[in-house]
Amino acid sequence: MIGFSLTDKQKALREESARIGREILSPARELYSQYSDQESRFQASLPFYQKLVKAGFVKAQVPTVLGGSNESFIDGAIVAEELYAIDSSIMLHVLGTGLGLMPLILGGTPEQQKKFLAPFITCDGEPLxxxxxxxxxxxxxxxxxxxxxxxxxxxxxxxxxxxxxxxxxxxxxxxxxxxxxxxxxxxxxxxxxxxxxxxxxxxxxxxxxxxxxxxxxxxxxxxxxxxxxxxxxxxxxxxxxxxxxxxxxxxxxxxxxxxxxSGASVIERAFSMSAALAGAMAVGTMRAAFEAALKFAREDSRRGTVPVIERQSPADLLINAKLKIDTSRILVWKALDGVERGTGDDNSRYEACLQAKIYCSDQAVSAVWDTMQLVGITSYRTDTVFPRLLNDATVFSLFDGGNIGVRRRQLQRLMQAKDYQPWASLW
CATH class of the missing domain: 2.40.110.10 (Butyryl-CoA Dehydrogenase, subunit A, domain 2)
Structure with a gap:
């Protein structure tokens, strides 16, 4: 049976993540953005990261069977979307830590996992x-x-x-x-x-x-x-x-x-998992832009007689952005659900993760730009969320394996194989 509904537990996770994210992360950017260099801004984010560690978000990067609290890859995508929409930099500390642990999770011996995962499952300190x-x-x-x-x-x-x-x-x-x-x-x-x-x-x-x-x-x-x-x-x-x-x-x-x-295989498997989660990051960024534009469209008339949302062209821009967000999220969830359930074969699951990364990251800039066109010149001001979100969105197709140099070429190699089954992920 096909379904796209969150369980009650996942709904609670989403709401709790959003609440904690607002409480912990909302003040962060104002504090660290006063610094002029990357290193000082990074160090200024430490107190906020420590609070996320204490709240269990780093422990959630480790599967429950290894002492962490991650019960599901989709749970990880839900949390990533919620918190990335609030502060991308600090959540990159968290998700980068998850990626950093992935080779150990996938390829470590039980003794290595017990030893090296220990600092990440205590909810103490600031482990990276x-x-x-x-x-x-x-x-x-x-x-x-x-x-x-x-x-x-x-x-x-x-x-x-x-x-x-x-x-x-x-x-x-x-x-x-x-x-x-x-x-x-x-x-x-x-x-x-x-x-x-x-x-x-x-x-x-x-x-x-x-x-x-x-x-x-x-x-x-x-x-x-x-x-x-x-x-x-x-x-x-x-x-x-x-x-x-x-x-x-x-x-x-x-x-x-x-x-x-054996290292190459472990690294490639780690990056295949991160591909889908990078898609979730892109969804969070697009969503933040959409929510800001929707609020503007409902409340501002631009000196007209009706709110902007009642105008056809602005509404079409919102519709375009919403379609990109919703289709991106579905690709992420489908890819991670396939990994968890073992749907199809290894290659089809790998393909689904690649598709999620490529599609979601390619949509991110255009979705944010759609919302900026709706808001107009006001969105160009640095005291709005839009320049930050646009700058964040530009990296998604470049990092975690650039879409052109790495991810599309990986997808190309899958399709070139003589035994390639294009619809294997469906059954």
Missing amino acids: ASLTHSEPGGTANWLEKGGKGLETTARKEGDYYVVNGDKLWTTNSAGWDGKGATLSCLCCRYSEDGGSQDPNDDPASNIIVLLITRDTIAQNGPEAYRKIAEPNLMGHIAASAPLTRYTNFKVPIANILGAPG
Whole structure:
């Protein structure tokens, strides 16, 4: 049976998330936006993040079977939509932590999961996690045979892996003080000599993921790990996506996630899950713009005789935005429901997650722009929500695997396969 209704428990979760989000997050932007640089804004968001941790939103990134409180991927999408509509930057701390934990959740041993998940299920402090994968030179084609592959390398030396290289656009990876996140799942290319990728090798066979904690960083010398820069961003102005450098950085061999060569599969599975949740983030942003425009259209006549909503063209803009929001949400829920229920095969579930990310993120900018056209020049003022939402919306098709360089190419490869079944997700 097909259904799109939330359970009573999910309705309560949505209402509670919205309430807590308004209480905790609503004042945040006014406080952190007074700072002129990304790093200061990020650090100013700490008290609000601590409150979200205490309220259980970080614990909710971990499945219940591993000690967390996440009972359902759809529950995660509901929370993401509600809170992203209020403050995108601080919710990116939370959801970036969820992504950062995903390789450990998917590929860690029970012993590793018990040890490394512990700080994230206590509802105390300010734990951050990071999937530390992206690099300054880009990673769209990191698994293409004959290509350069990852530039961050790891070699085995006694009881350690020794890491060299730079990482960039890795949400949360430097932590609150530049000395590292509570946990980073660091993606490296194994290389005995630290040299270039052998063009004859399958790049996936050399990928390893290392579990890095603040203790790991502290046990290295001061030059082994450094935060080089914190780029100023157009949107998500209090998020952290730093440039970091590893120089002869030592990681205990026990901290490898899975067998050598299994890392690529774990990372791709983690990013397939994040794809649908990125769609939920986009829905939250579009929804915030729609609600602000709807309020304006109901209350303002622009010196006319009737509220703007009674005019055909403005109403059509609202209708366009609403259609984009509702279809986007359905794609997100369908994708995550398929993952939970095991609908179709692995490829069809992967395809549904990719579709959710691509469609929702591609719609985000146009949906916000529809609402701005309705409101008119007033929406161009920085003391309205619209410039913030438009700036936030522009990143959705660029991050978490850019739609052009990564996500559409992943979808293309699925369709190129001889055994591709286009409707497998329906049954």
